Amino acid sequence: MPVQRTLFGRPIRLQTPPRRFQLLFVFIILFILTLLVFGPPTSADLPTYEQVTEAVKNPQLHLPDLPELPELPSVPNPFGPSAHKPPVQPNSTSSSAYRAIEWLSDFKWRNPFSSSITLDENRAVLPPLKERPSIYTFYDPKRKQDKTVSEAENRLLLTWRRAWWAQGFRPQVLSRAEAMKHPRYDLVQRMKLDAKVELEIMRWLAWGFMDGGVLANWLALPMAEYDNPMLGFLRRKEYPKLSRVESLHNGIFFGEGMAVNEAIRKAIDNELLKNVTANKQKIAELATKDGGAVVNLLSSADVTVDTKANAVAYYSTNTITTKYKTVAEKLTNMTQVEGLELLASLINSHLHLTFQETYSEGVAVVKPLPEHTTALTYEAIDIARNLTQCPGTPMPKSCPPNRPKCTPCNPNKPRKLQLLPSYKDLSGLYSISTVPHPYTLNSLHYTRDTLDANFLRKSAQRDLWIGALTKDMLGEQHSESWRVVAFKDEVAAPDSASHSLWLTAERVTQADLDWIFGFNLPQLASPNSEPSSPSDTSELIVFPRPGMPESIPGVDVPEERWIKNEEERLKKAREAIKSKDRRMQEIVDMVEKWNLADTEAWKFARAFSARRRRERKKWEEEEQKFAGSERKAGIRPGAGGGGRWTDRL
Numbered sequence: 093m094p095v096q097r098t099l100f101g102r103p104i105r106l107q108t109p110p111r112r113f114q115l116l117f118v119f120i121i122l123f124i125l126t127l128l129v130f131g132p133p134t135s136a137d138l139p140t141y142e143q144v145t146e147a148v149k150n151p152q153l154h155l156p157d158l159p160e161l162p163e164l165p166s167v168p169n170p171f172g173p174s175a176h177k178p179p180v181q182p183n184s185t186s187s188s189a190y191r192a193i194e195w196l197s198d199f200k201w202r203n204p205f206s207s208s209i210t211l212d213e214n215r216a217v218l219p220p221l222k223e224r225p226s227i228y229t230f231y232d233p234k235r236k237q238d239k240t241v242s243e244a245e246n247r248l249l250l251t252w253r254r255a256w257w258a259q260g261f262r263p264q265v266l267s268r269a270e271a272m273k274h275p276r277y278d279l280v281q282r283m284k285l286d287a288k289v290e291l292e293i294m295r296w297l298a299w300g301f302m303d304g305g306v307l308a309n310w311l312a313l314p315m316a317e318y319d320n321p322m323l324g325f326l327r328r329k330e331y332p333k334l335s336r337v338e339s340l341h342n343g344i345f346f347g348e349g350m351a352v353n354e355a356i357r358k359a360i361d362n363e364l365l366k367n368v369t370a371n372k373q374k375i376a377e378l379a380t381k382d383g384g385a386v387v388n389l390l391s392s393a394d395v396t397v398d399t400k401a402n403a404v405a406y407y408s409t410n411t412i413t414t415k416y417k418t419v420a421e422k423l424t425n426m427t428q429v430e431g432l433e434l435l436a437s438l439i440n441s442h443l444h445l446t447f448q449e450t451y452s453e454g455v456a457v458v459k460p461l462p463e464h465t466t467a468l469t470y471e472a473i474d475i476a477r478n479l480t481q482c483p484g485t486p487m488p489k490s491c492p493p494n495r496p497k498c499t500p501c502n503p504n505k506p507r508k509l510q511l512l513p514s515y516k517d518l519s520g521l522y523s524i525s526t527v528p529h530p531y532t533l534n535s536l537h538y539t540r541d542t543l544d545a546n547f548l549r550k551s552a553q554r555d556l557w558i559g560a561l562t563k564d565m566l567g568e569q570h571s572e573s574w575r576v577v578a579f580k581d582e583v584a585a586p587d588s589a590s591h592s593l594w595l596t597a598e599r600v601t602q603a604d605l606d607w608i609f610g611f612n613l614p615q616l617a618s619p620n621s622e623p624s625s626p627s628d629t630s631e632l633i634v635f636p637r638p639g640m641p642e643s644i645p646g647v648d649v650p651e652e653r654w655i656k657n658e659e660e661r662l663k664k665a666r667e668a669i670k671s672k673d674r675r676m677q678e679i680v681d682m683v684e685k686w687n688l689a690d691t692e693a694w695k696f697a698r699a700f701s702a703r704r705r706r707e708r709k710k711w712e713e714e715e716q717k718f719a720g721s722e723r724k725a726g727i728r729p730g731a732g733g734g735g736r737w738t739d740r741l
């Protein structure tokens with residue numbers, strides 16, 4: 093039986109044309125295909141279709157001979173199997189003056205060119221968002237509390253939330269409202285317990301209602317590097333045993349919901365609670381014992397004590413009175429607000445110190461093609477200087493409670509701050525860089541106010557930026573697609589993303605820094621080279637700001653007027669990329685096509701940062717009704733860099 097051929101489901105009859113036409117037909121198709129795929133033949137060394145598809149499918153496969161510009165992936169292959177665009181994920185777009193920022197979260201993100209997955213020129217493929225495990229704290233303000241005290245407490249809660257957020261958690265502040273929803277709330281309520289014991293049981297009830305997870309005191313903050321084993325364990329969201337941490341009293345607990353609720357049941361059934369009046373004394377004592385009231389109503393087998401965990405600093409009343417006397421003195425009831433603010437400054441300084449100790453090699457501002465890109469580094473250097481500055485604190489020599497042997501920041505031995513022409517993948521080094529749009533970069537690098545097709549073809553080298561950026565890390569030999577994948581790994585891979593910050597040159601302000609770092613960058617600096625106080629009455633001590641980093645050896649420092657020109661060009665490039673003018677858009681488009689790898693890096697970095705921002709803002713919106721939100725802490729949402737209140741004293 094003859095084979096029935098179909099086209100779009102309809103049967104067709106093939107009539108074989110004469111032989112000479114067949115040959116001509118094949119030739120024409122081949123010609124069109126070549127044109128479509130490679131554009132007009134300009135260069136002899138373009139990759140073959142197979143080479144590129146192979147490289148795109150399999151980014152781990154190293155193709156040293158893959159020459160520049162795999163222009164192919166974005167061109168749909170008219171003869172291959174047709175593909176649907178993947179559905180647009182909800183909330184995967186963010187508006188921007190420089191066209192919309194769009195992304196797709198997908199496991200295939202390690203592909204060098206996003207458009208081969210999204211079939212969309214503008215949409216970048218990002219790694220799937222890591223699920224953040226919840227961490228809870230319980231906050232129960234005193235009944236008749238002054239508004240200023242509440243606000244100060246809310247700011248501490250905000251510090252707590254920010255620090256845990258930066259470490260990859262979803263910190264939520266619980267209150268009596270959650271405890272009241274627990275089925276055993278009424279029972280506990282009727283017992284007329286001692287206030288401290290009651291509070292501790294309420295904490296557990298709220299935690300039990302949320303079905304377990306991690307419960308921390310709001311003065312227990314993470315102070316360790318991102319890959320600390322304890323934090324890694326908590327992030328894995330599997331807590332085989334209900335546990336607490338040795339020496340942290342009731343600062344932190346973790347366990348599954350079942351175990352938590354079982355523990356609550358047992359604690360409430362304890363004999364002591366059968367007759368509260370008779371056992372008043374004994375019950376009150378429970379609260380002071382190690383682990384807190386609930387733990388001591390249970391048998392010792394019920395709650396495991398973790399002896400190795402060291403990532404959490406707990407500022408318990410006890411710790412504050414013994415270790416941080418300056419703060420403790422102010423925390424009496426007359427100067428409570430001031431005391432709370434000092435405590436917030438102290439905690440912030442310890443978080444910052446932890447960062448500085450984690451990155452013992454200091455901070456690097458990466459400045460590829462350094463000859464004409466000074467104007468691109470202003471933001472990065474501003475951030476880097478503040479990161480290496482000694483944090484403002486009431487107690488400069490103090491250490492976080494979990495690391496009594498820290499090296500306090502010493503303004504006479506400043507942390508290292510350097511400019512590097514190429515990215516170094518070095519543990520202990522924190523890197524900040526600015527990812528420019530290729531139009532911006534070409535305009536600056538070739539010192540041209542405008543770019544055009546002629547110039548690009550004749551003089552511009554392709555993908556300069558990614559080549560220079562990854563030179564140290566990858567050497568000279570690798571293809572652009574390889575470099576892009578390595579770059580994406582540094583920006584977004586879960587194990588390296590915390591070591592660097594990538595800004596985009598076109599965005600003028602950087603927001604969210606304090607949520608990325610988990611602390612406020614110092615906003616005040618001593619006016620001279622000595623530490624000083626912002627005012628006569630303030631207990632806070634601020635330090636001088638580190639100077640500008642030294643220029644890169646072997647690279648001439650441009651004169652002031654040339655730098656002024658760079659600033660002008662940067663402004664013009666921003667205008668060009670934003671431009672609605674058809675002709676301008678065509679040029680920008682051409683520059684992008686000419687620099688596929690640099691464009692991909694730019695799209696990726698800005699989509700990554702837009703998504704991070706989106707995730708954060710959405711969550712702040714969800715939490716704004718609760719204690720510890722920016723709103724409750726008296727901070728205008730979206731204020732540049734978040735709340736800069738710690739330096740107010």
Ligand SMILES: *[C@@H]1O[C@H](CO)[C@@H](O)[C@H](O)[C@H]1NC(C)=O
Nearest residue numbers: 181182183184709710711713
């Ligand atoms: C998308 O954003 C809207 C408004 O911000 C929100 O209501 C909705 O839940 C979000 N959808 C997803 C899937 O995140």
Ligand SMILES: *[C@@H]1O[C@H](CO)[C@@H](O)[C@H](O)[C@H]1NC(C)=O
Nearest residue numbers: 365366367368369370371372
């Ligand atoms: C509790 O103890 C007190 C004194 O020991 C006793 O008078 C009272 O009857 C007890 N109450 C109950 C309900 O057992």
Ligand SMILES: *[C@@H]1O[C@H](CO)[C@@H](O)[C@H](O)[C@H]1NC(C)=O
Nearest residue numbers: 236238423424425426427428
């Ligand atoms: C301040 O503390 C003292 C004792 O420490 C106490 O008697 C007094 O009531 C407190 N005042 C306020 C306003 O809380």
Ligand SMILES: *[C@@H]1O[C@H](CO)[C@@H](O)[C@H](O)[C@H]1NC(C)=O
Nearest residue numbers: 475478613614615616617637
């Ligand atoms: C860095 O500190 C200076 C004051 O010393 C401040 O003006 C600037 O805004 C700070 N930058 C950032 C990014 O925090």
